[in-house]
Amino acid sequence: xxxxxxxxxxxxxxxxxxxxxxxxxxxxxxxxxxxxxxxxxxxxxxxxxxxxxxxxxxxxxxxxxxxxxxxxxxxxxxxxxxxxxxxxxxxxxxxxxxxxxxxxxxxxxxxxxxxxxxxxxxxxxxxxxxxxxxxxxxxxxxxxxxxxxxxxxx
Amino acid sequence: xxxxxxxxxxxxxxxxxxxxxxxxxxxxxxxxxxxxxxxxxxxxxxxxxxxxxxxxxxxxxxxxxxxxxxxxxxxxxxxxxxxxxxxxxxxxxxxxxxxxxxxxxxxxxxxxxxxxxxxxxxxxxxxxxxxxxxxxxxxxxxxxxxxxxxxxxxxxxxxxxxxxxxxxxxxxxxxxxxxxxxxxxxxxxxxxxxxxxxxxxxxxxxxxxxxxxxxxxxxxxxxxxxxxxxxxxxxxxxxxxxxxxxxxxxxxxxxxxxxxxxxxxxxxxxxxxxxxxxxxxxxxxxxxxxxxxxxxxxxxxxxxxxxxxxxxxxxxxxxxxxxxxxxxxxxxxxxxxxxxxxxxxxxxxxxxxxxxxxxxxxxxxxxxxxxxxxxxxxxxxxxxxxxxxxxxxxxxxxxxxxxxxxxxxxxxxxxxxxxxxxxxxxxxxxxxxxxxxxxxxxxxxxxxxxxxxxxxxxxxxxxxxxxxxxxxxxxxxxxxxxxxxxxxxxxxxxxxxxxxxxxxxxxxxxxxxxxxxxxxxxxxxxxxxxxxxxxxxxxxxxxxxxxxxxxxxxxxxxxxxxxxxxxxxxxxxxxxxxxxxxxxxxxxxxxxxxxxxxxxxxxxxxxxxxxxxxxxxxxxxxxxxxxxxxxxxxxxxxxxxxxxxxxxxxxxxxxxxxxxxxx
Numbered sequence: 001x002x003x004x005x006x007x008x009x010x011x012x013x014x015x016x017x018x019x020x021x022x023x024x025x026x027x028x029x030x031x032x033x034x035x036x037x038x039x040x041x042x043x044x045x046x047x048x049x050x051x052x053x054x055x056x057x058x059x060x061x062x063x064x065x066x067x068x069x070x071x072x073x074x075x076x077x078x079x080x081x082x083x084x085x086x087x088x089x090x091x092x093x094x095x096x097x098x099x100x101x102x103x104x105x106x107x108x109x110x111x112x113x114x115x116x117x118x119x120x121x122x123x124x125x126x127x128x129x130x131x132x133x134x135x136x137x138x139x140x141x142x143x144x145x146x147x148x149x150x151x152x153x154x
Numbered sequence: 155x156x157x158x159x160x161x162x163x164x165x166x167x168x169x170x171x172x173x174x175x176x177x178x179x180x181x182x183x184x185x186x187x188x189x190x191x192x193x194x195x196x197x198x199x200x201x202x203x204x205x206x207x208x209x210x211x212x213x214x215x216x217x218x219x220x221x222x223x224x225x226x227x228x229x230x231x232x233x234x235x236x237x238x239x240x241x242x243x244x245x246x247x248x249x250x251x252x253x254x255x256x257x258x259x260x261x262x263x264x265x266x267x268x269x270x271x272x273x274x275x276x277x278x279x280x281x282x283x284x285x286x287x288x289x290x291x292x293x294x295x296x297x298x299x300x301x302x303x304x305x306x307x308x309x310x311x312x313x314x315x316x317x318x319x320x321x322x323x324x325x326x327x328x329x330x331x332x333x334x335x336x337x338x339x340x341x342x343x344x345x346x347x348x349x350x351x352x353x354x355x356x357x358x359x360x361x362x363x364x365x366x367x368x369x370x371x372x373x374x375x376x377x378x379x380x381x382x383x384x385x386x387x388x389x390x391x392x393x394x395x396x397x398x399x400x401x402x403x404x405x406x407x408x409x410x411x412x413x414x415x416x417x418x419x420x421x422x423x424x425x426x427x428x429x430x431x432x433x434x435x436x437x438x439x440x441x442x443x444x445x446x447x448x449x450x451x452x453x454x455x456x457x458x459x460x461x462x463x464x465x466x467x468x469x470x471x472x473x474x475x476x477x478x479x480x481x482x483x484x485x486x487x488x489x490x491x492x493x494x495x496x497x498x499x500x501x502x503x504x505x506x507x508x509x510x511x512x513x514x515x516x517x518x519x520x521x522x523x524x525x526x527x528x529x530x531x532x533x534x535x536x537x538x539x540x541x542x543x544x545x546x547x548x549x550x551x552x553x554x555x556x557x558x559x560x561x562x563x564x565x566x567x568x569x570x571x572x573x574x575x576x577x578x579x580x581x582x583x584x585x586x587x588x589x590x591x592x593x594x595x596x597x598x599x600x601x602x603x604x605x606x607x608x609x610x611x612x613x614x615x616x617x618x619x620x621x622x623x624x625x626x627x628x629x630x631x632x633x634x635x636x637x638x639x640x641x642x643x644x645x646x647x648x649x650x651x652x653x654x655x656x657x658x659x660x661x662x663x664x665x666x667x668x669x670x671x672x673x674x675x676x677x678x679x680x681x682x683x684x685x686x687x688x689x690x691x692x693x694x695x696x697x698x699x700x701x702x703x704x705x706x707x708x709x710x711x712x713x714x715x716x717x718x719x720x721x722x723x724x725x726x727x728x729x730x731x732x733x734x735x736x737x738x739x740x741x742x743x744x745x746x747x748x749x750x751x752x753x754x755x756x757x758x759x760x761x762x763x764x765x766x767x768x769x770x771x772x773x774x775x776x777x778x779x780x781x782x783x784x785x786x787x788x789x790x791x792x793x794x795x796x797x798x799x800x801x802x803x804x805x806x807x808x809x810x811x812x813x814x815x816x817x
Contacts, residue, residue, distance in 0.1 A: 054391055091538055
């Protein structure tokens with residue numbers, strides 16, 4: 001089922017190179033590690049949800065080189081990210097920015113859980129009210145009932 | 155000639171499906187036995203006809219009949235026989251045919267195996283399945299005909315995409331579709347129950363085996379796809395949160411919720427309308443998954459514009475199926491009154507929590523998958539939603555769920571003793587603490603969240619075992635008594651234990667993948683790479699011809715402490731027909747960790763890029779999935795399902811012991 005994106009990917013990179021290439025790497029291990037961290041959060045523009053760190057497409061290679069150029073030029077991670085976004089657009093970010101257009105995206109999941117919990121509690125409470133019509137059991141009866149229920153469960 | 159027979163069979167199947175979707179429904183409404191029985195005959199005939207169509211298309215592929223457009227576009231005479239057959243569903247038209255074939259298979263199974271259903275219910279279930287078949291057959295015949303011909307025939311076909319020529323991917327779609335389509339049975343039962351206005355324990359019990367079977371198939375299908383990505387893509391990723399994967403993950407999440415909520419309906423006669431809703435949503439998401447993936451809308455909304463007939467048809471079908479069933483639900487569901495009351499802290503309460511978290515998880519995946527499309531269609535900014543989003547939203551929901559899976563089965567029905575259950579889980583605390591401490595010590599300075607993930611897995615694993623030990627009263631009664639209890643435990647109880655253990659194993663695999671190490675070097679023959687205590691030496695690279703490709707096969711000697719471990723053979727395969735290169739990775743596993751080697755490009759001087767990864771516990775991801783599916787199969791084999799199936803119609807509504815995982 002992943003075939004569609006692979007078709008696209010392979011069309012774009014007909015001679016498939018793999019992910020990050022040894023020749024691309026920076027000599028300074030600390031700088032290279034930063035570059036890898038940044039790349040893993042950037043999307044390869046021609047594939048589905050693969051980061052440029054993983055993708056073999058030529059465009060991914062270009063972005064990887066650009067990240068390393070920025071870092072070598074002395075950018076901080078944030079500055080490098082900023083430069084990439086202004087060049088390729090927010091579409092490259094695998095983590096969508098939190099802004100007005102994405103409030104729903106970011107806040108709906110926790111809101112759903114919260115609403116679900118509240119809804120469940122209300123539903124349970126309302127259901128507990130129903131049998132109140134019947135005469136309440138005496139403590140003795142409750143004890144016996146619990147005993148019976150426990151037996152049933154065994 | 156045979157191709158035309160296939161096409162003709164498919165047209166006949168459409169007419170049979172039309173009868174199947176109408177006559178039994180009228181019969182059920184008027185209590186006309188003869189009309190109701192039409193559903194069964196139709197289901198069997200439709201199955202025969204779609205099987206004929208499927209075989210006709212396979213025949214065209216196997217004999218390389220290049221007058222059939224579908225065969226030209228997806229096959230080639232040099233292709234190995236296995237991929238000629240599996241190539242049938244490696245494309246849009248063929249996969250739709252496979253879908254409708256599976257659907258008729260399910261309907262025929264209902265016709266054959268559910269003779270103990272009340273005739274009216276069976277008639278309605280088959281009618282609903284007939285309606286789905288009508289929609290799909292119309293779609294195939296009018297927009298995606300796999301039997302279309304062209305003359306004159308070209309000398310040879312265009313071949314199948316090389317990445318699809320892989321055993322893992324060859325059998326991935328049938329399993330996935332069996333899962334998707336299997337949920338149509340639960341859907342049909344739900345709609346039939348809404349029409350009848352009655353849902354009871356017996357209903358839940360009839361639906362459960364179908365749901366379980368589909369869930370198992372879907373679990374295996376998803377695991378296969380993920381495993382394939384792992385060994386094919388050349389760097390060992392196994393899940394990307396890409397829309398295509400999400401499309402199959404969503405029905406799995408809701409389907410899992412459905413299995414659990416139907417237990418409550420069966421055992422406690424409550425959560426009825428919620429279970430019906432879940433059944434509708436599960437199949438709706440299967441439909442959405444099939445169509446969105448196949449129509450290409452997921453990659454871009456503009457795919458609709460390139461083929462408007464297909465796009466419009468799909469939208470119409472989704473609106474009718476999902477909108478229709480939800481409307482029916484809105485009208486009839488309020489009449490479904492639940493029976494059994496329960497306290498928030500109880501087995502029911504735990505299952506409600508499970509349902510809540512799984513549904514919210516599914517909604518999150520849905521949002522993450524479709525929100526960018528929605529925004530794009532609205533003219534908003536173009537967005538990507540990748541793993542950082544899901545790690546921040548989906549994962550936090552699953553953590554409490556996994557914790558609760560350990561406790562839930564320890565709670566009694568109706569009113570549970572949470573404190574008591576937590577006290578009885580003392581072994582699990584010790585195990586969790588030990589695993590966390592050891593992992594933290596061994597991987598000091600490594601990712602902290604992975605340590606917590608391993609702790610979570612340890613918690614779940616020991617909690618499930620504790621629950622099992624408690625059930626057989628291990629160490630409380632003599633050992634022989636415990637063994638006797640273990641033998642007499644219902645299969646469904648074993649099913650639950652296995653499925654939950656499988657989840658724990660998978661969680662460990664997810665968590666530990668953060669500890670992977672990599673080494674990427676350019677090597678000349680004789681060059682070495684060191685990783686995780688292994689020394690890998692590139693011996694040589696030889697060129698080997700394959701059936702329809704040329705392979706560069708590298709021999710890489712792996713030693714540890716000077717001793718030979720193995721010789722690995724990663725390949726690069728060049729397919730001249732498609733002008734494509736694929737990478738055939740080589741993986742050595744000891745089931746605790748994988749050593750993963752992929753061969754990269756070479757340059758003119760005979761240097762090869764070699765990628766080596768060491769991935770601890772990663773095989774557990776799929777081992778866990780297989781254990782989960784195995785649990786499902788064990789539960790499916792529970793004798794009481796068959797006892798129930800054999801019981802006479804008169805006794806059906808009587809309270810028989812229901813096989814329930816948590817008994």
